[in-house]
Amino acid sequence: MLNVRNRLQAWQERIESVLDEILPPASTHPAKLHEALRYSVLDGGKRMRPLLVYATGEALGIAPEHLDVQAAAVELIHVYSLVHDDLPAMDDDDLRRGKPTCHKAFDEPTAILVGDALQALAFQILAAHPRMTASPAQRLRMIEQLGQAAGSRGMVGGQALDLAAVGQQLTEIELENMHIHKTGAxxxxSVLLAAYSVDAIDVERLQQLDHFAKCIGLAFQVQDDILDVESDTQTLGKTRGADAAAGKPTYSSIIGLSASKMKLQDLYDEALNALVSLGDSADSLRCCAEFTVKRIR
Amino acid sequence: MLNVRNRLQAWQERIESVLDEILPPASTHPAKLHEALRYSVLDGGKRMRPLLVYATGEALGIAPEHLDVQAAAVELIHVYSLVHDDLPAMDDDDLRRGKPTCHKAFDEPTAILVGDALQALAFQILAAHPRMTASPAQRLRMIEQLGQAAGSRGMVGGQALDLAAVGQQLTEIELENMHIHKTGAxxxxSVLLAAYSVDAIDVERLQQLDHFAKCIGLAFQVQDDILDVESDTQTLGKTRGADAAAGKPTYSSIIGLSASKMKLQDLYDEALNALVSLGDSADSLRCCAEFTVKRIR
Structure with missing residues (x-):
């Protein structure tokens, strides 16, 4: 597993340099906006979504240099969603990835614009970045998928459900539905954009990878809720207990901490099961799954 | 000119029904978000950008049914920018298109999410809507163009410049630079997305259309500033004098009202000049230019 971990770490460094290259220089006019863009994107986070892009590529025999733009696009969408989620009108968070949130380090209008600009950039690079090697038809499929995942029937819809859930008693199914949209989509x-980079992927393989992604997406959230109870602010890099304090339903509040841990293990097992037929080529994906359920922040 | 005006009115009705079809039904889960999406987009505005798409198409011999998605995409980006611009942290406007702004009719988090979802939808439909007839390569060129126009070096950059300009003394050149980004891009x-729908457009024609668009983009803003002084809130459908009251530099405050009117006429003349070689086929574009400079709201 040591080699696999080294590979994941190399991909983390890789995506950092790809993002650095894709973002306009901080001196670009208007400078404050571009500084804030770079502040929000660079030098932070686990980069889980880019890692999933590269790891899925490895399982399907696609080299990282053919996946840089896809990895950057999903991360840009993710970061934009964090910047907007942290706004005073939304979750009102001061700390993100161990640093002041964008609206704290800059100001609220800048944070709104940073999110807006990052979303536009994500689609723009999939359409036209010179590093992109996929065919026009493949790119369009990726743009459609990312648009759907990010939009009102995906991530943004999940965020709306999340806001509506504050102070409400949700059932476990309702909670799951929210997370499937908010983070799962x-x-x-991330997995699908890598899969669409293959010339002709067979439907069964696509379904296995998609099922893996669904399981770890949900597992990620269950672990988030467990950490919100069991970890501390410094380790998390964001305010511990913030969700519970904000009256947000969590797995631990709905099914309890020990049932949450069992659910996490079940999702982990199911995720690994989905990869069986991929053999050794899926070791990096397995490692991503392990990080998801065993991470401490 | 009567026939041309009827055509523009028919296109206004056309885009209304296209947008109605493209937006998810109001009953889509989560319902509040989807109601707010439809509230913000439908039944309002001059639809100037979609009209420019259709009118450019007419000048180039492309029928409206091949331009519906392009027209909808630019309008979705425009509406998202209005919804975000109206937020309390930005321009803090209560009235838009004669109705309460999205965050007034719903709430602030919903307005943030509405803007975010509209942007994703704009790119998604260019990539994959069944009404779209352009080739994959053409679509990618459109997505790239729209991403660039909407992003940090386009509209969002212009909005950042606009915010930074509050209470500042700008030169006319700085003001123009802001508008070139904020509304001009x-x-x-709009004109370029229609032009990219032609199989192979010659460079000179493209430059003429682009120059026309630059001129009326700026003319639109000059007329906006004139109306902010000379019109009234009821006619405008938004708060009259809001820009001046917010300490924003305007053409009338920088060069004076009468010089603003001369500048408007100059831009109008220049816009019409750019269309000369297109003959009668550009009559709808001329009518769009006329509306831009003679509109009363």
Whole structure:
């Protein structure tokens, strides 16, 4: 597993340099906006979604250099969603990835614009970045998938459900539905964008990868809720207990901490099961799954 | 000119029904978000950008049914920008298109999410809507153009400049630079998205249309500033004098009202000049230009 971990770490460094290259220089006019764009995107986060893009590519025999733009696009959408979620009108968070949130480090209008600009950039690079090697038809499929995953029937819809859930008693199914949209859609898109880079992927393989993505997407959220109870602010890099304090339903509040841990294990097992037929080529994906359920922040 | 006006009115009705079809039904889960999406987009506005798409198409011999998705995409980006611009942290406007702004009719988090979802939808439909007839390569060119026009070096950059300009003394050149980004980029994109629907457009024709778009984009803003002084809130459908009251630099405050009117006439003449070689086929574009400079709201 040591080699696999080294590979994941190399991909983390890789996506950092890809993002650095894709974002306009901080001196671009207007400078404050571009500084804030770079502040929000660079030098932070687990980069889970880009890792999933590269790891899925490895399982399907696609080299990282053919996946840089897809990895950057999903991360840009993810970061935009964090910047907007942290706004005072939304979750009102001061801390993200161990740093002041964008609207704290800059200001609220800038944070709104940073999110807006990152979303536009994500689609723009899939359409036209010179690093992009996929065919026009493949790119269009990726743009459609990312648009759907990010939009009102995907991530943004999940965020709306999340806001509506504050102070409400949700059932476990309602909670799951919210997470499937809010975080699950983009995690699935990460795997699918890599899969769509293959000339002709067979339907069964696509379904296995998609099922894997669904399981770890949900597992990620269950672990988030467990950490919100069991970890501390410094380790998390964001305010511990913030969800519970904001009256948001969590797995631990609905089914309890120990049932949450069992659910996490079940999702992990199911995710690994989905990869069986891929053999050794899926070791990086397995490692992503392990990180998801065993991470401490 | 009567026939041309009827054509523009028919296109206004056409885009209304296209948008109605493209937006998810109001009953889509989560319902509040989808109601707010439809509230913000439908039944309002001059639809200037879609009209420019159809009118450019007419000048180039492309029928409206091949331009519906392009027209809808630019309008979705435009509406998202209005919804975000109206937010309390930005321009804090209560009235838009004669109705309460999205965050007034719904709430602030919903308005943020509505803007985010509209942007995703704009790119998604260019990639994959069944009404779209352009080739994959053409679509990618449109997505790239729209992403650039909407992003940090286009509309969002212009909005950042606009916010930074509050209470500042700008030169006329700085004011023009702000408007070229804030409204000009998307108006140019409207014309270019129609032009990219032609199999092989010659460079000179493209430059003429682009120059026309630049001129009316700026003329639109000059007329906006004139109306902000000379019109009234009821006619405008938004708060009259709001820009001046917010300490925003305007053409009338920088060069004076009478010089603003001369500048408007100059831009109008220049716009019409750019269309000369297109003959009668550009009559709808001329009518769009006329509306831009003679509109009363």
């Amino acid at each position: 983009l995690i699935r898109a | 998307l108006i140019r994109a």
